[in-house]
């Protein structure tokens with residue numbers, strides 16, 4: 078099978094830029110962004126800040142860089158950061174929170190990614206000679222390892238009240254915050270108004286080739302600009318990255334709904350297949366996670382058998398498989414993917 082024939086459901090990061098984005102890249106007005114002279118970057122940052130209801134924004138290279146910059150800007154060395162125990166920052170960012178930001182991560186369990194305010198409050202260390210200062214709470218929305226689940230505006234608000242009461246900052250890893258907003262048919266500001274600052278990614282369901290934005294107060298962004306520089310993330314003619322970002326914010330958000338519909342169709346199809354365990358209540362946006370233990374194989378083996386049938390999925394844990402819908406995945410691909418899973422299941426039974 079040729080690579081272009083594979084239905085790639087590993088992640089929404091495999092999306093390619095649209096023709097409109099490629100045109101925008103060619104036409105972009107550019108300058109040196111370290112000197113703040115790239116008009117396209119400046120425009121993207123302004124649009125991003127307005128959309129999120131914050132004072133300012135900063136274009137960075139990736140979601141991981143955005144999270145690391147925010148940790149460096151929001152907290153000081155040795156301080157305690159409360160985060161969800163399966164959060165991207167804790168699991169997938171090479172331990173940068175400790176290795177580079179020199180912070181103490183304090184992971185707490187949640188229900189589908191939404192931290193219970195009482196658990197957050199119980200984790201805040203009181204003022205005492207023995208304890209580090211607790212300075213930051215991090216949320217994630219949608220929650221990746223929980224399967225693209227949504228943390229609702231009310232759930233964020235409840236945590237923000239605890240943060241305010243104890244003088245902690247509240248940060249949101251909103252890599253896929255537009256998926257949450259579109260799924261709840263809510264303005265993205267409904268989520269962002271409760272946090273001090275956040276990041277979101279252009280390079281996932283929004284289809285840009287690269288880039289994420291940090292958003293917050295003028296002071297936070299000014300400090301973050303310096304932190305981005307120290308990490309080697311100051312870019313020069315970054316307008317060629319920003320140009321597709323503007324297209325994404327202006328025209329790619331609403332189509333996420335289509336990805337959500339396809340994910341639901343995929344999940345419901347897969348749920349009928351023997352040997353698959355899937356919790357449909359977790360399928361809230363563009364991710365479909367399921368367990369293959371009943372087939373008596375590991376997720377690695379399952380995904381390699383599936384690939385032979387033309388579908389690429391991700392082994393998330395020993396028995397857990399993830400599929401993600403995105404632009405380029407149409408209804409017909411969903412039907413083919415369900416048939417491929419069915420065929421692997423038949424082979425094994």
Ligand SMILES: Cc1ncc(COP(=O)(O)O)c(C=O)c1O
Nearest residue numbers: 139140141142165217221250252
């Ligand atoms: C919730 C979340 N945060 C951060 C990131 C990191 O983004 P990047 O891959 O651009 O570093 C990801 C990537 O999948 C993510 O899912």
